[in-house]
Amino acid sequence: MINRSHKMSERALAVVTWAAAIVTIAVLAYIIGFIFVKGVPYIKPSLFSPTYNSDNVSLMPALISTILMTALSLAIAVPLGVLSAVYLTEYAKRGNKAVALIRMTMETLSGIPSIVYGLFGMLFFVTFLGWGFSVLAGTFTLSIMILPLIMRSSEEAILAVPDTYREGSFGLGAGTLRTVFRIVLPSAVPGILAGVILAVGRIVGETAALIYTSGTVAQVPENVYESARTLSVHMYALSSEGLHIGEGYATAAVLLVVVILINTCSAWIAKRIGR
Amino acid sequence: MWTPGRFGRGKPGRKYEPRELPLTQDSRAESKGLVNCFDIKSLNLYYSDFQALKDVNMEMEKGKITALIGPSGCGKSTLIKTLNRMNDLIEGCRITGDVRLFGEGIYGDMDVSLLRKRVGMVFQKPNPFPLSVYDNIAFGPRTHGVKSRYELDGIVETSLRDTAIWDEVKDRLKKPALDLSGGQQQRLCIARALAVSPEVILLDEPTSALDPVSTGKIEELLITLRGKYSIIIVTHNMQQAARISDMTAFFLLGEVIEYHSTETMFAMPQDKRTEDYITGRFG
Numbered sequence: 001m002i003n004r005s006h007k008m009s010e011r012a013l014a015v016v017t018w019a020a021a022i023v024t025i026a027v028l029a030y031i032i033g034f035i036f037v038k039g040v041p042y043i044k045p046s047l048f049s050p051t052y053n054s055d056n057v058s059l060m061p062a063l064i065s066t067i068l069m070t071a072l073s074l075a076i077a078v079p080l081g082v083l084s085a086v087y088l089t090e091y092a093k094r095g096n097k098a099v100a101l102i103r104m105t106m107e108t109l110s111g112i113p114s115i116v117y118g119l120f121g122m123l124f125f126v127t128f129l130g131w132g133f134s135v136l137a138g139t140f141t142l143s144i145m146i147l148p149l150i151m152r153s154s155e156e157a158i159l160a161v162p163d164t165y166r167e168g169s170f171g172l173g174a175g176t177l178r179t180v181f182r183i184v185l186p187s188a189v190p191g192i193l194a195g196v197i198l199a200v201g202r203i204v205g206e207t208a209a210l211i212y213t214s215g216t217v218a219q220v221p222e223n224v225y226e227s228a229r230t231l232s233v234h235m236y237a238l239s240s241e242g243l244h245i246g247e248g249y250a251t252a253a254v255l256l257v258v259v260i261l262i263n264t265c266s267a268w269i270a271k272r273i274g275r
Numbered sequence: 276m277w278t279p280g281r282f283g284r285g286k287p288g289r290k291y292e293p294r295e296l297p298l299t300q301d302s303r304a305e306s307k308g309l310v311n312c313f314d315i316k317s318l319n320l321y322y323s324d325f326q327a328l329k330d331v332n333m334e335m336e337k338g339k340i341t342a343l344i345g346p347s348g349c350g351k352s353t354l355i356k357t358l359n360r361m362n363d364l365i366e367g368c369r370i371t372g373d374v375r376l377f378g379e380g381i382y383g384d385m386d387v388s389l390l391r392k393r394v395g396m397v398f399q400k401p402n403p404f405p406l407s408v409y410d411n412i413a414f415g416p417r418t419h420g421v422k423s424r425y426e427l428d429g430i431v432e433t434s435l436r437d438t439a440i441w442d443e444v445k446d447r448l449k450k451p452a453l454d455l456s457g458g459q460q461q462r463l464c465i466a467r468a469l470a471v472s473p474e475v476i477l478l479d480e481p482t483s484a485l486d487p488v489s490t491g492k493i494e495e496l497l498i499t500l501r502g503k504y505s506i507i508i509v510t511h512n513m514q515q516a517a518r519i520s521d522m523t524a525f526f527l528l529g530e531v532i533e534y535h536s537t538e539t540m541f542a543m544p545q546d547k548r549t550e551d552y553i554t555g556r557f558g
Binding site: 093094162164167168169170171173174175178182183186 | 359361364366387388389390391392395396398400402403404405406414415418419464467468471
């Protein structure tokens with residue numbers, strides 16, 4: 001009897017896990033399929049015209065702005081996040097009060113909804129610093145938003161590097177600086193890049209924080225003090241105007257492809273560096 | 276990261292002529308008159324409140340193999356970590372007493388980086404860096420300022436030849452060191468330590484993670500290095516101490532119970548506790 005009920009529960013568990021996996025994949029496949037079915041018919045050359053007007057509903061300016069803002073935000077947040085993670089893991093003494101404070105701050109920051117970052121960005125960068133609705137204000141807001149993410153994942157990646165590497169390096173007379181930059185960080189790159197991929201996802205998908213900071217101008221910005229919209233903001237604008245829903249779906253399809261491309265590139269880099 | 280050099284491409288480079296390695300220091304010349312590589316006087320070491328070493332006094336002879344034996348937790352690993360100041364990395368570690376390397380106090384104003392260059396260390400678990408074989412060996416020399424590809428190539432080849440692993444890895448110098456077997460990795464770690472031309476090599480149970488064949492190879496290697504380097508080895512394995520060492524110290528609960536020539540130690544131990552340990556009654 002015991003044996004039989006044991007078998008039954010095992011089978012039941014197998015069914016449940018299978019079902020969970022299938023549902024997850026089905027939802028994902030449905031969303032992707034839905035977007036492509038609705039969007040692909042609207043993908044035509046005019047959608048990629050270099051300038052936007054209400055006839056061609058071009059997504060090109062938004063695509064360029066997206067890439068620009070992603071690159072700039074990462075350029076600010078990655079060095080800051082990685083270096084502070086290095087400080088927390090390699091330099092700060094255990095039980096340091098400042099470290100506990102920084103960790104708590106980071107955890108709090110990562111839980112704040114993006115609209116709050118948007119309002120902060122508007123009050124501080126747009127109004128107080130007088131940058132106006134601009135790529136610069138949007139970039140800085142995004143950087144603050146992804147900083148906790150990058151820092152946490154870098155910290156975890158660095159902590160996962162075995163201490164025996166550090167011992168070996170110190171044992172040869174290398175200092176902390178050389179040990180960190182030649183041995184520890186190269187080993188931690190795959191983990192750090194995993195955090196960067198998540199950060200890219202957040203940047204590319206962000207709308208709320210950007211509408212209040214970088215504005216919604218649908219042209220390629222000539223410099224960082226001009227307003228610009230990313231693909232997500234572009235989609236939001238199209239769907240709220242209600243005139244170009246089809247083009248909105250086409251934009252979503254392009255956005256999906258861009259995200260997949262970015263992730264593939266990061267994975268490839270991680271593989272090359274991690275060996 | 277591999278950078279192309281003589282070994283990387285089929286291109287014949289300048290043949291390296293064996294000579295003194297670039298990092299061999301004059302300090303070795305100064306130390307010629309001295310008999311001891313280490314003089315340890317009334318050394319006490321505390322981890323916070325716990326006293327790990329109690330009034331240790333030892334003189335270690337230059338060019339000899341000194342073995343430190345004793346049961347787990349007796350302080351033998353702690354002692355060798357004191358000799359190249361690896362204990363500096365442990366928080367709450369406090370040291371009193373005097374440790375001299377060829378007459379120079381190492382806890383005074385000696386540069387730690389230079390100390391660790393002069394006193395190399397090999398760890399219990401093979402710990403090659405996740406780099407190529409070449410870059411593993413070149414890491415130490417590069418740390419101490421050797422930049423010339425010619426010199427680095429020479430150091431890499433000499434170190435790998437000295438550790439008798441050259442023939443096994445000469446065709447895979449740019450392959451990841453982590454692809455080597457455990458025994459090869461440990462010999463690579465010894466080669467890495469030799470690459471900075473140390474005067475003393477500390478080995479912390481270097482064979483405890485290895486199979487008997489690899490262990491045998493490392494023991495042979497240590498015997499060939501005797502004389503050129505002073506070797507201090509911590510071991511769990513008493514037969515190993517008996518096979519390779521000139522001098523043996525027996526540790527118990529942070530104290531040196533006995534310190535003699537290895538023959539005396541194993542033939543006629545003076546202390547009852549030593550005899551109990553080496554005859555296998557505890558430990």
